[in-house]
Amino acid sequence: MISKILVPTDGSKAAQKAAKYAVDLAKQTGATITFLSVIDKRLTVSQSIPSEASPTHLIEPIEDYLRQAAESYTGEIESLCRQKGIKSKSIIQSGHPVEVIVKEAEKIKADLIVMGSHGKSAIKATVLGSVTYGVIHKDTIIPVLLVRK
Numbered sequence: 056m057i058s059k060i061l062v063p064t065d066g067s068k069a070a071q072k073a074a075k076y077a078v079d080l081a082k083q084t085g086a087t088i089t090f091l092s093v094i095d096k097r098l099t100v101s102q103s104i105p106s107e108a109s110p111t112h113l114i115e116p117i118e119d120y121l122r123q124a125a126e127s128y129t130g131e132i133e134s135l136c137r138q139k140g141i142k143s144k145s146i147i148q149s150g151h152p153v154e155v156i157v158k159e160a161e162k163i164k165a166d167l168i169v170m171g172s173h174g175k176s177a178i179k180a181t182v183l184g185s186v187t188y189g190v191i192h193k194d195t196i197i198p199v200l201l202v203r204k
């Protein structure tokens with residue numbers, strides 16, 4: 056039933072907790088895991104900046120830095136998968152997290168999305184992070200499993 060799990064991660068504690076949950080689930084079901092880290096375009100580019108004024112010399116290093124950070128935390132969780140004999144891979148993509156997560160889940164035909172209830176945000180009072188909220192309200196039939204922080 057569960058053969059392909061998508062785990063979106065922002066490298067936060069909550070997301071790593073969700074990733075570990077997915078690893079245990081994959082171990083039991085024999086599923087494979089795809090980790091997905093989205094470089095949030097809203098953080099790196101502003102559409103309102105005219106291209107000639109766009110400080111690409113600033114934006115590119117930010118993207119590079121975020122990509123390196125993503126490689127590091129997805130690499131970490133992938134090595135846990137290797138240790139446990141679970142087939143996994145990582146995708147790093149830039150865009151809007153909610154859009155990319157749902158699109159990618161459908162593209163790889165994931166039958167489950169496992170993600171954290173919260174992420175990196177400093178605002179701890181909210182019931183649910185906005186990325187999680189967005190994903191569960193999107194028009195998709197793929198079930199979502201939320202791991203509480």
Ligand code: ATP
Nearest residue numbers: 063064070093170171173174175176184185186187
């Ligand atoms: P907010 O971002 O709304 O201020 P938050 O950071 O606490 O709040 P979310 O960003 O919704 O909460 O994070 C919830 C979960 O969504 C994370 O545990 C992770 O699974 C996933 N997620 C968040 N951001 C990304 C991202 N950029 N790429 C992939 N997955 C993400």
Ligand code: MN
Nearest residue numbers: 174175176184
């Ligand atoms: Mn967030």
